[in-house]
Amino acid sequence: MKVIIIGAGVAGLAIAWRMAKSGAQVLVLDRAQPARGATYASAGMIAATAEIAVAGSPGVLFGRRSRDLWPDFAKELESASGVEITFRQDGALIVSAGSEDAERLQREAMGGEAEFLSPEQARMRAPMLPPDIAGALWAPRDGQVDNRALGQALTNAAIRAGAKLSANEAAVRIEQADSGEFVVLTAFRIHRADVVVLAAGAWSGQIGGLAADLPIRPVKGEMLALAAPEGEAMPGPLLWGHGVYLVPRKDRIFIGATVEEVGFDTKPSAHARSWLLERAHALVPGLREWSVREHWAGLRPASPDGLPIIGESGIPGLFIASGQYRNGILLAPALAEAVAQLILKLEPAEEIAAFSPVRFDRAL
Ligand SMILES: Cc1cc2nc3c(=O)[nH]c(=O)nc-3n(C[C@H](O)[C@H](O)[C@H](O)COP(=O)(O)OP(=O)(O)OC[C@H]3O[C@@H](n4cnc5c(N)ncnc54)[C@H](O)[C@@H]3O)c2cc1C
Structure with a gap:
């Protein structure tokens, strides 16, 4: 054949x-x-x-x-x-900022494959999270490659x-x-x-x-890669919150992603860069000390x-x-x-x- x-x-x-x-x-x-x-x-x-x-x-x-x-x-x-290919199942934390949000996450967790963690439990898994989070959903089987x-x-x-x-x-x-x-x-x-x-x-x-x-149709997504300051790293689970996700990979963290309907345009934009950084900093304030090493865009195939x-x-x-x-x-x-x-x-x-x-x- x-x-x-x-x-x-x-x-x-x-x-x-x-x-x-x-x-x-x-x-x-x-x-x-x-x-x-x-x-x-x-x-x-x-x-x-x-x-x-x-x-x-x-x-x-x-x-x-x-x-x-x-x-x-x-x-x-x-x-x-x-x-x-470094496939890992380190889990994902879906962080909740407000208490209403926390309740919704908890409800979703009950029917699904995830469990609700208190702020203290979440910070044990991801110590860089700020203390004022309302909790997080823990999805142990999520991972990355x-x-x-x-x-x-x-x-x-x-x-x-x-x-x-x-x-x-x-x-x-x-x-x-x-x-x-x-x-x-x-x-x-x-x-x-x-x-x-x-x-x-x-x-x-x-x-x-x-x-x-x-x-x-193409749906554009922009991402950033941040490099850790000397001697620092953030290994551990994927983090979701404030409309973005963080993917720790070796001495870098990937921040993603925008969702834009702009045809086949793949130019990285200043607007997306500041949007991604602002949200990543809100999720993990310590990332303000990390530097941007790469900024790119790709096209998702959508039906x-x-x-x-x-x-x-x-x-x-x-x-x-x-x-x-x-x-x-x-x-x-x-x-x-x-x-x-x-x-x-x-x-x-x-x-x-x-x-x-x-x-x-x-x-x-
Ligand atoms: C920013 C971003 C983040 C993402 N993050 C994730 C994630 O974390 N997890 C996840 O599961 N998915 C993620 N996705 C989605 C995922 O990347 C895509 O769904 C997936 O890569 C699609 O794979 P594909 O092989 O269909 O397309 P592509 O990887 O785009 O490959 C299509 C190939 O077809 C070729 N091609 C195009 N036209 C022709 C032609 N006429 N003749 C011959 N070849 C042609 C292209 O050159 C290309 O090599 C993300 C996407 C983006 C943009």
Whole structure:
């Protein structure tokens, strides 16, 4: 079976790895370098509790399923790629500033996977938190992965499993010949395949031909990385509060993220920088002594109803893996597993039906 995957982000690469391992002949096309899109720009959180709010929805179930796949996925990936990806389940603290907020968090904790901590208990887990917090929700199973290393690891693993990767080659159009074979046109070549997987992140709706109607839009997110003053560090859990999150990674802390509907613009802005710093300082006042080392922006792939678009389109053999929005790193293991199962005509996880591309009233 010949498979063409359009897009070498976390989604396309994880699917490529899975499909190459199953014996398919896989070609991955990327318009730039692999894993340099949202995968590179992200915070790398595996936050099935902190990031996903609506308990019981298919998005939550799928997120938890993927979270549960992560430990084995990480181990297998490190040994297949030879790249350390530093997957950790250090938990997340969702900090509450006011008492009304604290009560709401407590209520949410009762139905969910998290427990409510008093200010003292929260500060034992994260001593840099100020004493005037009202408490925090503790999500012990949330964690993180080094997303930049993850991109490298998936690239290595896919290639080692036999996938071919063509960088700097954008897919321009997807067509289907009378024989049923798919034709993917790029500026350089015409590629042919039995199966096409469209996994081009925020750009998934930009490719002409059969998938031109895919309703995916970019949502910009800006982030900062702060470096610790000499001799200081802040290891420990992810911290959420004041509308931002903090991700401790080695001697740095990532602050994220803005949510902006500004098309394909990826310029970091002074406005976002001060917004992120102000909120991070309110959450952890000690960060005023840390210095900004990096400021970047990326584009999340968003669908009209906020759920991912994963599955076979109305055109048999044309699969979509997009719309993961804020959770594409979290969802990677479950997404790759589901798409590979669908291509191989195996039974995928039940909740995947809710993500079918055919739910939109369009040609796809
Ligand atoms: C600031 C920020 C923070 C985030 N934090 C988190 C987080 O903590 N946890 C989490 O789970 N998720 C997070 N996300 C979301 C996550 O990054 C995305 O959902 C995920 O990376 C999407 O992966 P992807 O492979 O679909 O897209 P991408 O990583 O964007 O990859 C798409 C690839 O397709 C290529 N491409 C585009 N057009 C074409 C074409 N025509 N032909 C060939 N190739 C093409 C691009 O070059 C790119 O390499 C964050 C996102 C942002 C922006």
